[in-house]
Amino acid sequence: MNRFDYIRPVSVSEAIAAAAVPGSAYLAAGTNLLDLMKVGTTRPERVIDITRLPGLDRIEWLPDGGVRIAAMVRNSDLAYDERFARTFPAVAEALLSGASAQLRNAATVGGNLMQRTRCAYFHDLASACNRRVAGSGCDARDGENRLHAVLGWSEHCIATHPSDFCVPLVALDALVEVEGPHGAREIPVDLLHALPGATPERETALAPGELVVALRLPAEAADFSGNARYLKLRERTSYAFAVVSAAAALELEGKLIRKARVALGGVAAKPWRAREAEVALTGMPASAEAFAKAAEIALADALPSGDNAFKIELARRIVVRALSLAFEGTPEVMPALPASPFSTTAGAIHVA
Amino acid sequence: MSLSISLTINGQARTVVLDDPRVTLLDLLRERLDLPGTKKGCDRGQCGACTVLVDGRRINSCLSLAASLDGTEVTTIEGLAEGEALHPVQAAFIAHDGFQCGYCTPGQIMSAVGLIKEGHANGDPERIRELMSGNICRCGAYQGITEAILEAQKASTEANRRDAA
Amino acid sequence: MSLDTASPTARRHGSNAGQPLTRRDGLLKVTGRATYAADNHPDGMLYAVTAISRIARGRVTALDVGAARAHAGVVEVLTPANRPPLAHDPDEKMPPFGFRVEVLQDDTVRYVGQPIALVVAETLEAATEAAALLDPQYEIADARTDRSNGDRFGLAAVGIGAPPRTVHGDLAAGLAAATHVTEAEYETPAQYHNAMEPHAVVAEWHGDRVTLDMPNQAMALSCAAYGAYFDIPAENVLIRSPFLGGGFGSKAILNGPQILAILAARMLKRPVKLVLTRTQMYGPVGHRGHTWQKLRIGTDAQGRLTALHHHALCATSSFDEFIEPAANASLPLYDSPAILVEHEGLRLDIGTPGPMRAPGEASGSAALEVAMDEAAVACGMDPLEFRLANYAETEPGTGRPFSSKALRECYLEGAKRFGWAGRPLEPRQMRDENGFLVGWGMGTAVFHCPHFPAEARATLRADGTALVETAGADMGQGAWTALAQIAAEALGLDPDQVEFHSGISTLPDGGIAGGSGHTASAGLALNNAGEDAIAKLAAIATADPASPLFGAGNIGVVARSGRLHRIDDEGRSESYVDILARAGQAEVIGTAKAARDPAIAEAHAMFSHGAVFAEVKVDPDLGQIRATRLVGAFAAGRVINPRLVRSQYFGGMIWGTSFALHEEAVTDRRTGRIMNADLAEYHVPVNADVPSLDAILIEEDDPYVNPLGIKGVGEIGITGTVGAIANAVWHATGVRVRRFPVRIEDLLIARA
Known part of the structure; x- marks a missing residue:
């Protein structure tokens, strides 16, 4: 792991300001980011710890019956929240089918949304990977790819997204709330992750420095x-x-x-x-x-x-x-x- | 850059000066605080050998930056027994032969303690197996592990009932 | 699980051996106080991290040593350019078991994962990052990665010195006489030991003496080998290996990274710790080699074998040989007038394979037991009935008697416990209440009984307790407990009166902890040392006119509960404490060396046996498989501790499950890189994969295998289980999968 500056901002705005410096990465629980840093897939110069930001650990029921889940809510806390599990059972089931009890205790909602592919070629620094290094090629294409994509892939990238949680979220029209250097906006989860096309290095719709602050499930999702x-x-x-x-x-x-x-x-x-x-x-x-x-x-x-x-x-x-x-x-x-x-x-x- | 953090480890308050922000909780415990009971099996959250409790919840200490845990309470295998009295999970692991080589055992036991606290298994062996699947045992002591947790959980439920009565 | 503590076995074997004691090291292991190699931290210790090759074949043309050295905290970077000399040529094998190793002797790359540099730093974080900064450049040659591009070659030996080809009878005649010949090819992948504890060493030099904290399955051999590498006498090498976090064969043989760390400690005059990362364990520390096995089984109209032909093509490295003795699994089990087993080597650009839990038998039995199932189907017979019809009463081919063989009892007891009777012959006949396909399969388990020379010392002390010592290894078998039980019995003491020292190389050589032979080998030495101590004590007592045992020298005494008794008059006895007190001796010391009697070994075939029955459930549409129930019945001579033996069987059966359904190293055919070299994608079973295990311990008296009658239990559980599960998958689905592990897509058959 490369040396980095560890920064622990005290507010969302301070975090966003800190992340405006190129080479910054937001650190939540670290269950994905630290792994990537150990492998060397990601080498941030500044790590901005957002786990202590105030107000990011709440599950909030909205007047219309929808729910707003702040980004630092832990996967297990959400899955075992009785009202949430009753209202959105497929989401709870997906959460509990992912990783292990220990990882679910640590991993956050925001981190799960932002997790990277498990493609072995993405993680192997000696392999060509357009997602990791734009324009370097895709060694998965003719490699060991029995678990790779069958929909929406391109010649440039055949990786899959590994999240369980996100699957029912897109089915239920979930939205993410994002804050960034240019203000706040909302993005449907369905539009958060990008298909590779010719630019697999662009993995999400987030602009540099943008931070997922919450996830919302609309009231209609409860109808199911x-x-x-x-x-x-x-x-x-x-x-x-x-x-x-x-x-x-x-x-x-x-x-x-x-x-x-x-x-x-x-x-x-x-x-x-x-x-x-x-x-x-x-x-x-x-x-x-x-x-x-x-x-x-x-x-x-x-x-x-x-x-x-x-x-x-x-x-x-x-x-x-x-x-x-x-x-x-x-x-x-x-x-x-x-x-x-x-x-x-x-x-x-x-x-x- | 040097960083000072406060941790309560096995009930003892400690201030740790980190000269390097890269140090994980696991490496902090093992290499800098002389608490090598917590084991490194994969260093990537793929085996569970490094499981400890942070603020009472079981997590993989290999995927936690020590700096990020400033102010938390950490319990490791070294802090589980009260003096010579084993924690019921520890005793049950011996009784049910819930280990062989012993390397994954600290993680298994801390995970089991966390599982019982979480309270989602309800004495169901299938739920225990699922909720312990983040702790790999290459020797294959799973059956003893599951039996040990069933017994310890039962003991803890009965103890709680007695306390409540 | 309840243990039948009042079993006839327990009674027959007296108060010590035969009892299901809990582990003596249990308290240390559940409190985190059991010390594994990497838990050591001598003052002034440095951290070493290897940089590894990411190509399979070629040369390292450049390393950015400057960048690595510039990283804060880095002390030294070892490369072929500055690596100090070693006294033994690493390109020469180290007899008897040493492999050629990669210790920066030159810039050649022979496999992915080979160490190409060693970084030493003040902190683990610095050493790890500096190793990454080396940014190696390569000259890449085409890698040989598969059967299609590897080089085939003939063999002088397989396994550790076993013959590569054995013929009994006339195979052509046997095949000609068959009414049906079952012929198929089976493939088993490369598998990696993946002990939970990564290979580690903490090395500290004092002049020309070195202390090595390292997990080690063969301490005496290792001391000699390190002595040869570092040009010091073997006795100057002190290995401390009180606990191994799993070995499975991978910690018996020297490897390059550990040698480099020891070298760095000498060079830098400071203690050095090296721990391999999980990924670094896929290369320099051995693995179970890839095999392709062809079987031909001729059967007559009565379902009896007329011929058995087993050919194994086995992968090894480009620079050394370890050939999985897979086909030899077909030698000892089924009666056939003609048997031919043969092996062929395949050179690939991979790390050298090595022995991995049940080397040979695991892969060979996987293929054989599926082929036997196919032959049973061809004969229209129940697989158990078919095996009973071909039961070998003596060793096939040689006609030697078995030293003992309770396999028939294993078949019958296992089948009874499992509920095998009534199993439909045809596949795809059973469903559970939820609609899952259910299949039942079985396989025969077999493992040979090696015996290693070993030594031990037993000291009876004035307070009536004893200290027993042997440099053995506990990697989870429960050696500390079972060996202490054996020693206690020989000494006529309770196990808790016996202090047991082991796991350090200064003690008498406990032999190799491998081949499922440690309890028998070290145990016999301990037994003999105990008997020697008792004999010495008896000599004192029977020569002492003040002793009630005076003059009993010719009649003999028996040791029990801390006293010696006259054999002919048990009422006349004296305690060890009194004998030693009157003699004014603080202790008597018994010593022993033990080995197998070659004449008895030559005259008998010696094997542990078993039968494994498996139930699997398969989702009929989605193909996901779960091994829902396993019953194994095993006969392995005398059982010292049934609790620990059962755990060994369970472990083996889980390894068998893993072999059948989960583990496989996935290699990129272009580069030779293992694309799942971790524990997330290299799947070994988790707790939820093994919902129900049962092991039956079948009684077996063996007067020949060794004086204690002990056979091995550590490896046999894998054999039989692999085939049982694969056969159960066929029985559930009607799909015969001949490549391991069975995958979801293999079962994704068209829906009716």
Whole structure:
């Protein structure tokens, strides 16, 4: 790790001012940033510790029924917040399926939103990586890429976004509140993470020095609380990143789907909202056929970026399963193995 | 640049002057404060061997900058037993053979103590297995670990009930 | 889990051995007071960090030593340009087990992860960053990374001196006689030991003597080897290894980084600590080599083997040989009139593989047990019935008797506990209440019984307690407990009256902690030392007219509960305390060297056996797998401590689960870089992966394997388990996966 100046501002504005100096990085819990610094992927000259900033550790219910979660709220505090988990169960389940209990105790909401890809070529300084060094090339393209992107990738980058949390967030139209040198603004989480295109080094919509100060879930997102799930396939039962994952949320009237939300994780450089699939489901009676059709639509544009064609079929199947589980209803209690297929009450597709 | 921080470690208030902001809590404990009970297995939050409690919560000390923890209370494996009296989790680990080589054990035990405090496992072995999955044991002592936590959790629930009565 | 403390085994073996005592080192381990190498911190200590190569083959053409030296706190940067000389040529092997090592002898790069410089600094932070600042430049040659571009070669030996090719009978005739030949190829990936404790050393020199705090599975051999490298007598090397944070074979053999740290300490005249990072453990400290194995199994109409052919292509490095003796796993297990096992080497630009928990047997048994399952299917037989039909009553090919073999009991008891009866023959027949596919599979476990020469000392003290000593290694087996139990029994004392010293090289050589042979090897030495001490004590007593035992010299005495008793009249006895007090002696010292009797060894085939039964559940659509239940039944001679033995079996079975479903080093074929060289992406099982384990300890009396009747238990659990799980996956899904680990996409079959 390179030597850096450690700065602990006392207010958001002071933090933003400190970060205006080039070479600065915001430090929250450090569960991602310190790892990147140890590997050498990131070498900030100034580390601005934002964990003590006043007012950034609150969960605040808004008058309209939405919720505002300040950026330094810890993942576990949010996931185990009773009202939050009841209102946005898929988000809580996604949080609890990520990392480990220790990491969730430390990692913050803002940090999770800003986490970087797990692509091994991004972390290997000897490999070419356009995301790490613009214009250097992409060694993942012809490398070991069975877990890489199948949607939204480009010749310049095939990395995926690793967050579980962000998948239900994009499904539920969450927003981030950002403050920066030029003031405050809001960005939908769906627009926060960028697809690589020709500029994979631009990972998010944030401008230099901008700081995520809060996350908001709109009141309408609570309409799905009775039928929302997050499902995640892993290469071991726990403590692993997703091979693919899906969030599904339904608003039902009997068997009729009034509204549907679908998003995928582990398939693209951003959490992938499947809006056309949602449209196809809206107004339809829930059925295996409807879910299968939605899955087809969600993956219609998918293409293998390497040895990962299986992920396309797997993603279809997980969409179907997540929809089936959502239709069955949010479990009364958080499953013992959150988001695992083995925590479900059903191992096969079955739609009433 | 030198930086002074205050920590309460195993109940003892300490002021630490850091000549280097890069020092993690783990390296501070092991290399500068003579508390090597906390172990380094991966240094990247991937194994759990470095688990300690900070303000009562279990975290990976390898991914925490010491400077950032100014003012916190840290509990390590060295601070768990009260004199010669083992913490119930420690005793249960011995009784259930919840370790072999012992290297991941301080992290497993601190994680187990944190898990019981968190109160989300409710005596369910499957929840314990899931919530202990951030602590890798390459020797494969998992079954004993799960049994030890079940027993210690039961003991702690009964103790709480007695206290409340 | 309850332990049957009143088992016949426990009774038969008396008051000490056979008891499920908890670990003697338990208190230290649960309080954080057990000291591992990197926990040491002598005054004035410096930190060393290696810089490693990121290419697989070529040369280092430049290092920015200036930038590294300029970093605050840096004391020295060792490169091939300034590395002090060593007395042993690192490109020569160090007999008997030493490998060629990379210690900055030149600028050649032979694998990714090879040390190319060593930075020493006042702090760990400074040394780590300075190593990164070296920014190596390379001349890169094409890397040989796979079967397609590696160089095949013939072999003189496999494993540690085992024959590469063994023939029994006429394979061609056996195949011709078969009504069916099952033929398939299996692939096992490179795997890395990944002990939780990274390799570490704290080296401190005093003149021409050096003290090394390091985890070490073979102290006496290591002292000799370090002595050779540093041109000092072996006795000038003091190794302290009270606890190893896991070894699994990777801490028995010298490696380059540790030698460099010791060299730096001598050069700088200050203690030096070096701890490998997790990533740095993928290269210079060995691994389980990649294999490609072809099996042909001929069977007749009754389902009996007519021929067994096992060919293994095994990867090794470009500059040294360790060949996984995988095909030899097919030698001792199944009765066949014709057996051919053979190995071929493959040179790749990788670090040299080495022994890793069940070397040979793990990979070989993985392939063999799946092939046997396929053959059973071809014969339309239940896999257990098929194995019983081919049960070897004597060692196949040689006809030698087994020193003991309770495998049949393992099969039957394991099957009973598991509930194997009624398993449908066809795959994809079982579902659980939630719709998951359920499969049951089984495999046979086998592991040989090596015995290493060892020495020990037992001192009976005037207060009636004893001190027993041997330079053994505890890497989690529970050696401190089991060995103390053996010594206590020999001395006629309770284990808590016996002080046990080990883990330091100045003690009598405890032999190698490997090959599942440590308890038997060091244990026999301790037993014999104890018996020697008792014999000396008896000589004092029986020659002393004041002793009730006077004159019993010819009749003999027995030691029990701190007293010697006349064999023919147990009422006549005297305590050790009284005997020594009257003799005016502070102590009597017994010593012993122990080794296996070569004649008995030659006359018998010696193996531990077992049977493992596995249940897996597979999501029918999504392909995710969970090994929901494992039952193993093992027969391994006399059990010294059932609590610890069960833990060893569990550990082995979890390694088997890992082999079958999780672990694999993923190498970029272009560069030879391991792209998952950490613990986040190199998956080993977590707690949630092993919901239910059961191990049955089958009684077995073995009068030949060694005088104590002890076989090994540390490695056998892997064997059998890998096949059992893979076969259960087939049984659940109908998909036969022949490449390990089984992956989600392997099971992503088209939906009906």
